[in-house]
Amino acid sequence: MPIKAQLNKKDEAFLQMSLNTPMWRVVLHVGTPLALYQALAMVFTVLDTMMASHISKESVSAVAYLSQIQLLLSSVGGGLAVGAGIQISRAYGEEDFLMVRRRVSSLYAISLSLGLLMLLVILPFRTSFLRLAGTPEELIAVGSRYFAVQLFVMVVNFLNGVYIAVERARGNANRIFALNLVVIVVKLSLTAVFVYVLHSDLTMIAVASLLSELAMFTFAVRYSLAGDSAFSFSFQAISFDRIVTLPMLRQSWPVVAEKALFAFGKTIVNAMSALYGPLMVGAMGVSNNLGGITTNPQNGFQQGSSAIISQNFGAGRYRRVLQAFYATALINMLLGAVISSIELWQLSFLSGLFDGGSEAFRAMIALVYRYEALGAVPLGLNAAVLALLYGLGKTKLTLLLNFCRVFVFRIPVFWFLQHCTQFGQKSAGIVMMVSNTASGLIALIVALFVIHAFKKSHALN
Numbered sequence: 001m002p003i004k005a006q007l008n009k010k011d012e013a014f015l016q017m018s019l020n021t022p023m024w025r026v027v028l029h030v031g032t033p034l035a036l037y038q039a040l041a042m043v044f045t046v047l048d049t050m051m052a053s054h055i056s057k058e059s060v061s062a063v064a065y066l067s068q069i070q071l072l073l074s075s076v077g078g079g080l081a082v083g084a085g086i087q088i089s090r091a092y093g094e095e096d097f098l099m100v101r102r103r104v105s106s107l108y109a110i111s112l113s114l115g116l117l118m119l120l121v122i123l124p125f126r127t128s129f130l131r132l133a134g135t136p137e138e139l140i141a142v143g144s145r146y147f148a149v150q151l152f153v154m155v156v157n158f159l160n161g162v163y164i165a166v167e168r169a170r171g172n173a174n175r176i177f178a179l180n181l182v183v184i185v186v187k188l189s190l191t192a193v194f195v196y197v198l199h200s201d202l203t204m205i206a207v208a209s210l211l212s213e214l215a216m217f218t219f220a221v222r223y224s225l226a227g228d229s230a231f232s233f234s235f236q237a238i239s240f241d242r243i244v245t246l247p248m249l250r251q252s253w254p255v256v257a258e259k260a261l262f263a264f265g266k267t268i269v270n271a272m273s274a275l276y277g278p279l280m281v282g283a284m285g286v287s288n289n290l291g292g293i294t295t296n297p298q299n300g301f302q303q304g305s306s307a308i309i310s311q312n313f314g315a316g317r318y319r320r321v322l323q324a325f326y327a328t329a330l331i332n333m334l335l336g337a338v339i340s341s342i343e344l345w346q347l348s349f350l351s352g353l354f355d356g357g358s359e360a361f362r363a364m365i366a367l368v369y370r371y372e373a374l375g376a377v378p379l380g381l382n383a384a385v386l387a388l389l390y391g392l393g394k395t396k397l398t399l400l401l402n403f404c405r406v407f408v409f410r411i412p413v414f415w416f417l418q419h420c421t422q423f424g425q426k427s428a429g430i431v432m433m434v435s436n437t438a439s440g441l442i443a444l445i446v447a448l449f450v451i452h453a454f455k456k457s458h459a460l461n
Contacts, residue, residue: 008229011170011171011229011230011231014170014171015092015093015095015171015311017029017171018093018171018308018311018312019093019311019312019315019317019320023308023320023323023324023327024327026308026324027301027304027305027308027324027327027328027331028331029171029173030168030171030173030304030305030307030308031173031300031301031303031304031305031328031331032173033173033174033176033177033300034168034173034176034177034300034301034303034304035296035297035298035300035301035304035335036177036297036300037176037177037180037181037300038296038297038299038300039293039296039297039300040181040184069130069147069263069267070147070150070153070154071259071263071266072260072263072264072267073118073122073151073154074154074157074158074259074263075256075258075259075260075262075263076114076118076158076256076260077111077114077115077154077157077158077161077162078161078255078256078259079252079253079255079256079257079258079259079260080107080110080111080114080162080248080252080255080256081107081111081158081161081162081164081165082165082252082255082306082390083248083249083250083251083252083253083254083255083256083395084103084107084162084165084248084251084252085165085166085168085169085306085307085310086251086306086310086390086391086393086395087103087247087248087251087393088100088103088104088107088165088166088169089169089306089307089310089311089314089391090310090311090313090314090393091103091314092169092170092230092311092314093310093311093312093313093314093315094314094315095315097230098230099244100230100231101229101230101231101232101234101237102237102238102239102244103244103245103248104162104166104230104231104232104233104237105233105234105235105237105238105239106237106238106239106240106244106245106248107162107165107166107248108159108162108224108233108238109238110245111158111159111161111162112155112158112159114158115154115155115158115159116155118151118154118155119151119152119154119155122151123148123151126144126147126148126151127140127144130144130147145202145203145206146202146203146205146206147206148206149203149206149207149209149210150206150209152210153206153209153210153213156210156213156214156216156217157213159217159220160213160216160217160220163216163220163223163224164176164180166224166231167223167231168303168304168307169231169307169310169311170231171307173304175223179216179219180216182215182216182219183212183213183215183216184212186208186211186212186215187208187209187211187212190207190208190211190212191204191205191208194207194208251393251395252395253395254395254396254398254399255390255395255398255399257399258395258398258399258402258403259402261399261402261403261406261407262402262403262405262406265406265407265410265411266406268411269284269406269410269411269414269431270284270285272411272414272415272418273428275418276424276425276428279358279360279361279364280364280425280428282361283361283364283365283367283368283428284368284428286351286365286369287365287368287369287372287429287432288372290343290350290365290369290372290373291340291369291372291373291376291432293339293343294335294336294339294340294343294373294376294379295336295376295379295380295383297335297339298332298335298336298379298380298383299383301328301331301332301335301383301384301387302328302332302383302384302386302387302390303387305324305325305327305328305384305387305388305391306386306387306388306390306391307391308324308391309321309324309325309387309388309390309391309392310390310391310392310393312324313391313392313393318454318458318460319460321388321391321392321454322451322454322455322460324387324388324391325384325385325387325388325447325451328383328384328387328388329380329381329384329385332380332381332383332384333377333380333381333384334380335380336376336377336378336379336380337376337377339376340373340374340376340377343369343373344370344373347366347369347370348366350369351363351365351366351369364425367425367426367428367429368428368429368432369429370429371426371429371430371432371433372429372432372433372436374433374436374437375432375433375435375436375437375439375440376436377440378436378437378438378439378440378441378443379436379439379440380440381440381443381444382401382405382436382439382440382443385401385443385444385446385447386398386401386443388447388450388451389401389446389450392450392454394450397446397450400446401439401442401443401446404438404439404442405435405436405438405439406435408438409434409435409438409439410431410432410434410435413431413434413435414427414428414431417430417431
């Protein structure tokens with residue numbers, strides 16, 4: 001029986017919108033729900049951290065440290081979803097709908113296989129794995145069982161990440177927002193019950209995460225088995241032919257490496273920050289969460305724009321590719337300026353939400369974020385450049401940029417500040433400001449070269 005791959009009226013309408021509607025409207029249409037979701041997700045992450053602080057200050061540090069290790073592992077599924085999503089969006093723009101379905105189905109199969117393999121390899125040896133990652137012993141004692149549950153979260157998240165990438169490619173940003181809002185509400189509600197009512201330990205926060213991800217997965221299954229839709233899953237459509245999987249893997253491996261190296265670099269930074277005591281690890285984690293209230297909406301526009309750019313590139317609408325980048329850059333820099341300014345204005349209040357009654361911990365949080373906030377505008381530009389590079393399939397350049405952000409502008413600078421200056425605890429904040437600002441500047445330089453070459457190769461004035 002031949003494989004069918006059709007577009008419904010909504011998917012047809014979005015494709016025409018992506019290729020023909022004024023680009024400002026397209027970017028705002030797709031990016032706004034994603035940015036709003038990302039902002040809410042970060043706010044709820046902050047609330048989650050507050051609940052962890054109710055258990056103990058050590059729990060905050062454990063969550064901050066182990067979350068970076070989890071991100072390191074999740075980079076495999078996340079990078080695969082991003083890289084493969086580029087090729088799915090491009091086939092969509094090319095109107096090769098049978099290829100869209102084959103890639104969607106094959107991506108689900110690959111992601112599930114990788115997730116289960118990682119679970120089987122790491123779970124039995126998780127304590128040794130955490131020591132190998134440089135986790136302080138006191139945090140291993142607090143967070144070992146928490147990490148075990150998070151490994152199961154990772155497997156489900158691999159599949160949910162594929163589903164979100166597919167919905168993003170077809171322009172269903174509102175559905176992504178609605179479903180993720182359900183997940184957030186479930187997660188926070190369960191965490192609140194476990195922490196404040198049942199007085200549970202840190203492990204139950206991870207259980208709340210697992211149950212919320214399973215809630216998302218039920219919707220993913222429902223919407224991914226949608227008859228003959230080009231974006232639905234089919235066992236028959238799974239294919240490991242070179243023409244189907246090789247472009248996805250070629251685009252994905254730099255993104256996987258990029259995300260893994262970035263997360264690994266942050267674990268190194270966390271370990272280095274322990275020079276100022278275990279509470280500084282937690283302070284940097286809280287500061288990163290506060291920074292995420294700014295950068296997460298920027299990343300929402302990045303994700304939406306990369307799909308738009310890929311679709312227009314596949315359809316040969318080259319001027320619209322650059323229009324999408326310019327619109328995203330301006331929006332993201334404005335978001336960075338406005339949100340970080342509001343957070344600095346209310347920094348005393350925000351840092352007090354996480355101090356667990358410790359004035360010293362509150363001062364650490366404020367000290368780090370006061371510097372980190374200064375890099376919000378350059379990071380907005382950096383996110384727009386990444387959207388352009390992802391959309392054009394230049395994932396090796398995104399790997400280079402994110403490598404530099406951590407292993408050139410952060411770790412060596414942090415070491416220098418610690419060993420060659422008298423800044424002390426201020427170094428933890430200064431290094432974030434330096435790395436974020438430098439990342440924006442090098443991204444701008446790369447963008448200028450890429451845009452020049454793009455205009456030349458496609459005869460654009």
